[in-house]
Amino acid sequence: MSGLLPSDGDVNVGGDGTPRVLWLDDEETEQFISSLATETAREILSCLHESPSTATEIGAAVDTSIQNVRHHLGNLIEADLVVVAGTRYSEKGREMKVYAPASEPFVVCVGGEEDREGFADAIESFLE
Secondary structure, eight states, X not given: OBTTBOSSOOBOOOOOOOOEEEETTSHHHHHHHHHTOSHHHHHHHHHHHHOOBOHHXXXXXXXXXXXXXXXXXXXXXXXXXXXXXXXXXXXXXXXEEEEEXXXXXXXXXXXXXXXXXXXXXXXXXXXX
């Protein structure tokens, strides 16, 4: 059966590279920080920065169960840190999602409302 189905599906990680600026007092930032609160979640994100992977591959790389990987992937996806970048087929012909890190850089900032626009512009020009 090997060779009948592609094992390396298309993996598309989009994004324009524009930095994502998060302010410490925003609700979105709370979700972002909580999604990275555990060592396992950070290991998963680091693993994906090395190579887009399926949940099974991630579990093997970070030495944890698939259920634990899927739990953390769900949190990382909700926080817009990970995306489903494509699909692959297993040797048994099962379609598997391939996960990758979201492509845009991010910065978490502390400051008042008056600082936001100028700071976001400065960060964007610095990263260009």
